[in-house]
Amino acid sequence: AQSVTQPDIHITVSEGASLELRCNYSYGATPYLFWYVQSPGQGLQLLLKYFSGDTLVQGIKGFEAEFKRSQSSFNLRKPSVHWSDAAEYFCAVEALQTGANNLFFGTGTRLTVIP
Amino acid sequence: GAVVSQHPSRVICKSGTSVKIECRSLDFQATTMFWYRQFPKQSLMLMATSNEGSKATYEQGVEKDKFLINHASLTLSTLTVTSAHPEDSSFYICSATTLLDPGLTDTQYFGPGTRLTVL
Numbered sequence: 372a373q374s375v376t377q378p379d380i381h382i383t384v385s386e387g388a389s390l391e392l393r394c395n396y397s398y399g400a401t402p403y404l405f406w407y408v409q410s411p412g413q414g415l416q417l418l419l420k421y422f423s424g425d426t427l428v429q430g431i432k433g434f435e436a437e438f439k440r441s442q443s444s445f446n447l448r449k450p451s452v453h454w455s456d457a458a459e460y461f462c463a464v465e466a467l468q469t470g471a472n473n474l475f476f477g478t479g480t481r482l483t484v485i486p
Numbered sequence: 487g488a489v490v491s492q493h494p495s496r497v498i499c500k501s502g503t504s505v506k507i508e509c510r511s512l513d514f515q516a517t518t519m520f521w522y523r524q525f526p527k528q529s530l531m532l533m534a535t536s537n538e539g540s541k542a543t544y545e546q547g548v549e550k551d552k553f554l555i556n557h558a559s560l561t562l563s564t565l566t567v568t569s570a571h572p573e574d575s576s577f578y579i580c581s582a583t584t585l586l587d588p589g590l591t592d593t594q595y596f597g598p599g600t601r602l603t604v605l
Binding site: 403405407412413414415416417420422461465473474476477478479481 | 490492520527528529530532535577579581592593594595596597598599601
C-alpha cells in the first residue's frame with residue numbers, strides 16, 4: 372500500500388536560515404510527487420511537482436525539491452526562509468500515472484519562522 | 487490559471503439541518519473533483535471522488551447518504567451534509583483536476599476550504 376511519511380511534525384527556523392522538509396514515500400513504482408502549502412484556515416496551494424525528468428524541480432516562492440529514487444525521498448528545500456513561509460507543508464503522492472487519481476498525503480510539517 | 491473556489495468559506499448551522507457547500511473551477515473544466523475533510527492539526531482525509539456526470543465514489547467509512555455529492559457540470563460540484571450533527575463540524579476542502587487541458591493534468595488544484603460548525 373502507498374504511504375507518505377513526513378517525519379518532522381514541527382520545525383522552527385530563523386528567518387533567513389535554510390530549510391529542508393523531509394518526505395519519504397512507499398510505492399512500488401515511481402509515483403507522481405507533490406508538495407503543497409497550507410496557511411491557517413486556507414486551502415492547499417501547490418508549490419511544485421515531479422512527474423519525470425530532472426530530479427531537481429523548482430517551484431514557486433523560491434522552493435525546490437529533489438527526487439531521490441534510491442532513498443524514496445522527495446525533500447523540500449529553500450535556501451533562505453521568509454517569515455511569510457510559516458505554514459503547514461504537505462507532501463503528497465499520486466499512486467497511478469494515468470489520469471486524475473487519488474493523492475496520498477503525509478501528516479504534514481508545521482513550519483514556524485522566528486525573527 | 488487553475489483556480490478553484492468554494493462557497494461559503496464558513497457556515498454555522500443547527501444540529502439536524504442540511505448544509506450545501508459549492509466547489510467551482512473558475513478557469514478550467516474539472517473532469518474530476520475530490521472532497522476532503524480535515525480535522526484540526528491533521529492531514530487531509532479523502533471523502534469521495536466525483537467525475538462529471540457520474541455518481542461519486544466514496545471512501546470506506548464515509549456515509550454516502552449523509553454526504554451527498556453532485557458533480558452536474560464541468561465547473562461545479564456540491565457537497566451536502568444532511569442532518570448535520572456536531573461531530574460533522576470540520577474543515578471541508580475540495581480539489582479539482584482535468585483531463586481536458588494538457589498543462590493541468592495529473593495535478594489537483596485545491597479550493598480555499600469551508601469551515602463547518604454544527605451547534
